[in-house]
Amino acid sequence: MGKKAREIVELNVDELIEDLNRALADEWIAVFYYTHAANIAKGMNSPIIADALKKTADEEREHAQELTDRIIQLGGTPIGKFEDLAKKANCPSVDLPKDAGDLNGIAKAIVEAERCAIDVYNKLLKKIMPGKDTVTTQVIRHIISEEIEHEDLFETLLGL
Ligand SMILES: [Fe+2]
């Protein structure tokens, strides 16, 4: 933990770490469901959907890395237990269709999950802006811009 790095944050740092951990739980849950959905789509011989899901899952894993880095910089402990993920998450599940072959239903579920993520990061940005924590702001702005791309990608695949 950097003492100065923590000092310059004009927020309750423990509360900020908790918010970042909740977002981290969301990212891990997205990695799991998106990878699972990619495997199903691959099995269904739908390479376009499978590739989009795989690429998106990879980006969610990068978000998990970025949040983990920031939590550690602030002196926090990143969430690391499987059973805590659903408890902490803002968006605890991705509502995949019962029929595994329903590719439209899969895309719809991803769009909903991305919208939840956009809301979470937007609220967090409002809390930390303007200037209360420039480093976290930079991290979250980067992440939210990718969540917006994900929503757009799956809306396009759905033909919405
Ligand atoms: Fe993400």
Ligand SMILES: [Fe+2]
């Ligand atoms: Fe996303």
